[in-house]
Amino acid sequence: MVLDDCCLALDTLEPDLYHKTQSLAEKTKQHLHEKVKTTHITKFTQLQRPPTSNIPEANNTTNPKTVINLSSKPLTPSQTSLLAKGLKYVPVTAKINTDAFITSIESGLQQLAPNGNVDYFRHQIIDTIKQAPKPRSSLTHQERQAITELKKDDTITITEADKGKAAVIMDTPEFLQLVNNSLSDTTTYLNIKKDPTARLERQQKKTPKDLHEKREINDIIFNQLNPINSQAPYGRATIKIHKNPPKARILVCSRGSVFYNTAQFLSRLLAPFGKDGKSYISDSSSFVNQLKESDLTDTMVSYDVVDLFTNIPLEEALDILGSKLANRIDDLDTHLTIHSIINFARSYFDTSYFTFNAPFQPLCWYRKVDDTFTTITNDNDPSELFNHLNDQHPRIKFTMETETNQHLPFLDVSLHTTADGLRTSVYRKPTHTDQCW
Incomplete structure (x- = not known):
């Protein structure tokens, strides 16, 4: 239909303008064809080049802010260079996994040859991969040795800075002392001797089942909220290097835990409630835009809540949530009752737990x-x-x-x-x- 309209539009043009438009379209098509052709030729040419040295050049320039050594042990230049790449850095190995590559492109090959005649393409790709030089390792030999050295050294602990992406190195006893100082706050944390994951999963399975039978949730949400093979949340510590003396912040990863999908569901469901406050700003850009609309010339002050998430008064928070739901339940895309939503939130708040320094995971x-x-x-x-x-x-x-x-x-x-x-x-x-x- 769109092509017919275009042809009709061209037929109504003046002859000179028609020929100019047609010539321009042909030139554009030819330019795009040549560009794509050149790109693919360049890629295949690079793959067919003879192998080069896999040893990268040493990088002697390290940003001093990326590695913070608070330990009593000096780091070697190779260890510093390695840690400066970041704790989430994934090194490139000098090896091509041909089988995985072929497997990943198999569906694309079927689309290129829907009748099943894909052998020619498959053999061409395999031959090209085998002739291609090995990927260049992104680590020097000294940096690879540094990985082994740091992993075996249990006298130091390597973790992240609380702000930014710096790698922080501390003596292990000092690190554990900072963690214990945080966990010893009995108003926030309580030591439990047994992992409650299995018991909580059995209990939690009843809630979505009951709501599904009452038609408050559909099949998709039921399957999402029904926990299966749950894992215990685990805690880790980052270091507040901007504090003097440094302090530890406990972060909890609950992915795969009993209430993880419940928390994700509630977060999406109740998101509109968090954005209707007069003081709400979404990010720095929103903040700057709000300032542009104001004429503020008086004294500037900033107040920051201390450890907000571990000190939220839960009963007051649930009361506020209940009041908002009573006024705006019809604005939410859900068949859940106010009582059901409150029970969901309460079950999550009342069973927050995590493991720290748990036994290692077997291979x-x-x-x-x-x-x-x-x-x-x-x-x-x-x-x-x-x-x-x-x-x-x-x-x-x-x-x-x-x-x-x-x-x-x-x-x-x-x-x-x-x-x-x-x-x-x-x-x-x-x-x-x-x-x-």
């Missing part, structure tokens, strides 16, 4: 009835996880068997770690009679 975990097999990194202590497991329930207790001379039996399998990886063979207990029944 794998396999179970056959009462026997489990797991692997852990070499720098972890297996007894730490062993003690954690035995603290979960007074009736459920574990025993532990660790590998001996890189050998461990599990079920009827004998496992042996070698330089080439894990090897398996048949295992028979010493009491086995070798009889067939």
Whole structure:
């Protein structure tokens, strides 16, 4: 329809203007074709260049604000250079994962050749990848060594600054002392001895089920709010280096926890309530725009709430929420009643918890009835996880068997770690009679 309209418009133009328009369209089309062609030729040319050195040039210029060393241990230039890249920096490895690349473009190949004739394209791509030089490593040899050195050094702790992205290095005892100072505030934190995640998940499952049966939520929201295989929230500490002396701020990650999806749902549902206050500003740009509309020449003052999120008076907050809902429930896109929304919020507020310095996560975990097999990194202590497991329930207790001379039996399998990886063979207990029944 749009093409027909364009053709009709061209037919109504004067002959000279028509030819000029047509010529301009052809030139534009040819220019775009040449541009795309040149881009693809350049990419393939770069891929086909002979391999170059994978050793990047050392960067001796480090911003002093990116690495804050508060520890008693001096850092080497390589360690400083590594940390200056940022704690979320992902290094480029000198290796191309051909299988993953082919897998990711397979759907695109099917679209290029819908009849299934994609072998030619697939072989061309594989040949190009194999001929391409290896990616250039983004770390020097010294920086890769620095990763190993810093990981093995348990006398220092590396964390983030509370403001900005600086890496902060502290002596581990001093870091733990700052954390303990924050967690020792009994008006804010209470030490619990047992992980309540499983119990809370069982309780929370009842709420969306009841609301679904009452038709207050649909199938999509029910599936969103129904917790499955929940994990305990975990806390970590950042350092307020702008304070003198420095202090620790406890941050909690609740992704994957029992109430995470509930909190996300309530946040989206109640978002309009947070934006209708006369004092509300969304960001710095909004603040500057508001100032432009005002004529302020008197004394400027700023007041900042101390530790707001851990000191919100919950009952007063729920009362205010109830009052706003009573006046504006019809403005929200929901079939939930005021009572249901308040109960959602209360359940989340009343069960805020997290783990800190929890036992490490095993690399794998396999179970056959009462026997489990797991692997852990070499720098972890297996007894730490062993003690954690035995603290979960007074009736459920574990025993532990660790590998001996890189050998461990599990079920009827004998496992042996070698330089080439894990090897398996048949295992028979010493009491086995070798009889067939």
